[in-house]
Amino acid sequence: xxxxxxxxxxxxxxxxxxxxxxxxxxxxxxxxxxxxxxxxxxxxxxxxxxxxxxxxxxxxxxxxxxxxxxxxxxxxxxxxxxxxxxxxxxxxxxxxxxxxxxxxxxxxxxxxxx
Amino acid sequence: xxxxxxxxxxxxxxxxxxxxxxxxxxxxxxxxxxxxxxxxxxxxxxxxxxxxxxxxxxxxxxxxxxxxxxxxxxxxxxxxxxxxxxxxxxxxxxxxxxxxxxxxxxxxxxxxxx
Numbered sequence: 001x002x003x004x005x006x007x008x009x010x011x012x013x014x015x016x017x018x019x020x021x022x023x024x025x026x027x028x029x030x031x032x033x034x035x036x037x038x039x040x041x042x043x044x045x046x047x048x049x050x051x052x053x054x055x056x057x058x059x060x061x062x063x064x065x066x067x068x069x070x071x072x073x074x075x076x077x078x079x080x081x082x083x084x085x086x087x088x089x090x091x092x093x094x095x096x097x098x099x100x101x102x103x104x105x106x107x108x109x110x111x112x113x114x
Numbered sequence: 115x116x117x118x119x120x121x122x123x124x125x126x127x128x129x130x131x132x133x134x135x136x137x138x139x140x141x142x143x144x145x146x147x148x149x150x151x152x153x154x155x156x157x158x159x160x161x162x163x164x165x166x167x168x169x170x171x172x173x174x175x176x177x178x179x180x181x182x183x184x185x186x187x188x189x190x191x192x193x194x195x196x197x198x199x200x201x202x203x204x205x206x207x208x209x210x211x212x213x214x215x216x217x218x219x220x221x222x223x224x225x226x227x228x
Contacts (some may be wrong), residue, residue: 009199032214032215034215034216036219042221042222043118043205043207043219043220043221043222044157044205044207044217044219045219046216046217046218049216050213051214058226089170090118090157094215099169099170100162100209100215101147101162101170102159102161102215102217104157104159106156109157
């Protein structure tokens, strides 16, 4: 069965610093991969997705993620953190052709310090 | 498009009462998902529908929970009788047919059972 692991339930960075949120998946076939962001008291919003096209995926708000099959990873990065990036981030994976449900990670809460 | 619509946004009820949460998916989306989010258990998939048919309800916690989708534009999640441990934020999400499985989330219903 598919699974996804997010390393670090809490990450704190300074404003202007690099953001790196880690996600690893388990799959015997290339999956579809997603990053969602959840701001306080809101629903989840799609940040970016990988669907077997380019391995480097660019999303909204300056975020990007790189699919690395050899490492089964899909880490999320942003070169320079902004205060407005403070939120919870979820990695999710699906099995194309198996079902259209997503398996979500446990989330990483990003704090941005001034 | 208005996005996924959920009502009510907040619900406070007493233990033993019936609670009904409502969801209107994005027009044209044929898959609908109900999730529950708590601090302790994170984001859990309760049930999902394809073309108004329940496909996987293995996440429904117990018989007190039931979900219906009488047509393509409306779904309900009912809890009867409600218990304090049901307090959570309940999200509805929908997705397009044959797409890359990305889901669009509603704003959620915050349920408090006293």
